[in-house]
Amino acid sequence: MKTLLIRNARLVNEGHITEADLLVRSGRIDKIAPSIDAAADQEVDANGQWLLPGMIDDQVHFREPGLMHKGCIATESAAAVAGGITSFMDMPNTRPPTLDLQALAGKKAIAARDARANYAFHFGVSNGNIDTVAALDPREVAGVKVFMGASTGDMLVDDPATLERLFATVPTILLAHCEHTPRIRHKESLWRKRLGSKVPMAAHPHIRDAEACWLSSSMAVDLARRHGTRLHVLHITTARELELFEDKPLAEKRITAEVCIHHLMFDSRDYPRLGSLLKCNPAVKSPEDRTALRAALRGNRIDVIGTDHAPHTLEEKSGDYFSAPAGLPLVQHALPALMELVHDGVIDLPTLVAKTSHRVADLFGIVDRGYLREGAWADLVLVGPRSPNAAEDPVLARCGWSPFAGYRFRSRVNTTIVSGQIAWHDGALRPDCRGQPLTFER
Known part of the structure; x- marks a missing residue:
């Protein structure tokens, strides 16, 4: 898997909001720090967006x-x-x-x-x-x-x-x-x-x-x-x-x-x-x-x-x-x-x-998911303000409709990362992303 570095994000995790960079390696969160000086295969500048699990x-x-x-x-x-x-x-x-x-x-x-x-x-x-x-x-x-x-x-x-x-x-x-x-x-x-x-x-x-x-x-x-x-x-x-x-x-x-x-x-x-x-x-x-x-x-x-x-x-x-x-x-x-x-x-x-x-x-009891923690799987979402001029997103569900049709949300999902892979970015799907089976500790 490619390495991925997210810079200048506001991480929302375990009751706190902190400004930090986050490095993904081999599908997992490798490092979280105020500033990460490292090269990566892909970089995303969050530019102050919220980074959520x-x-x-x-x-x-x-x-x-x-x-x-x-x-x-x-x-x-x-x-x-x-x-x-x-x-x-x-x-x-x-x-x-x-x-x-x-x-x-x-x-x-x-x-x-x-x-x-x-x-x-x-x-x-x-x-x-x-x-x-x-x-x-x-x-x-x-x-x-x-x-x-x-x-x-x-x-x-x-x-x-x-x-x-x-x-x-x-x-x-x-x-x-x-x-x-x-x-x-x-x-x-x-x-x-x-x-x-x-x-x-x-x-x-x-x-x-x-x-x-x-x-x-x-x-x-x-x-x-x-x-x-x-x-x-x-x-x-x-x-x-x-x-x-x-x-x-x-x-x-x-x-x-x-x-x-x-x-x-x-x-x-x-x-x-x-x-x-x-x-x-x-x-x-x-x-x-x-x-x-x-x-x-x-x-x-x-x-x-x-x-x-x-x-x-x-x-x-x-x-x-x-x-x-x-x-x-x-x-x-x-x-x-x-x-x-x-x-x-x-x-x-x-x-x-x-x-x-x-x-x-x-x-x-899901193993290594649901948190922004070093060692956890990199399941991440960047959320930012929606442009007032943004066109309404096409409905991707097969049924083709939504109860929210015409609703102008104030926030937008700009990037979604699944097990370290970019699945959604800037309004477009990445076709090569595949999820993994969840594992349970019981």
Whole structure:
């Protein structure tokens, strides 16, 4: 690998912002110092830009195999590096779903060939594969994902005995999507009786409401406490759910929580403008919920920020309320969107870095990533101000659209470096960059 020297950067790392140079050798951070007098194969003058550890996204749906008309590992990881994401963990609800070791190996082989960012995969749970889950090597998967609420296909686990056994025997971190299916189906039936197929998209947070989230997430937390499970509850959307999580350091917790970008950036007032483009599960909810989620970022109830990137084609999204699928493409605008929270004073930049990089690495036990440290892998992002005259970036995700279309972010990802390789620079992809498999210390 070529050596790379980044000069005149403002490093954001472990709670501090410092001016320094950074030297990359053999894919890793070789030296950090106020000034580095060394020759390198490549040099980048940061000119005062922020240098961050790359975002580690704990929840994406890159759609491969089986759903590649929506996206694939090659296209979606390209969008990810453009958005400052250097590592991703892909979810198991593909076709076929990742419910056995053969499916897991197949996805790893695709990523080794095509991923532009570092990669790992979550393993899925069904009512019929608990023996396989219990026998997993924790180092071979990012985590185990359970849909405890409404989902599709074979991945909804709704049998109480199966859930008890899962929480008692899962050998690694358990990630839970929490929505209460019976309540959702009841609410759907009420709206359908009133309006038939004319149910508006604005009804989504009333159908998949706060109570549906609470019923499921509180059950998951109760199961985890009884069984001592290492539980990570995904995409928290309501103020009430925050009560389930302790406001203390990550190292002192066995139950953690994630919030996603769209639940921080949008609220129910955006449905009339975005319609089905904002439809996601769990739903974007009230302004009060969004305010509570943002405030929780300043403490320790919310541990990490993810995207839940879930692309669908515009044709698919053009259906009515019941037929339009749920999910948004979000990776390409991940860091620029989150930087808006910094510009608006919601959180400071070191806190953002902690919740997108440091704590993700710590929570999942990822080896040598998530920090700007000598010896660590060089997963780096240079973020600077966006020119007021900059043209809007083309959407790199295969679906071709973004909920942020027309939004003028105040920051821009100028350079993304993955395992020491420049993956994105000055608005262009570097086609030869390939990510590496994440490794876990468990």
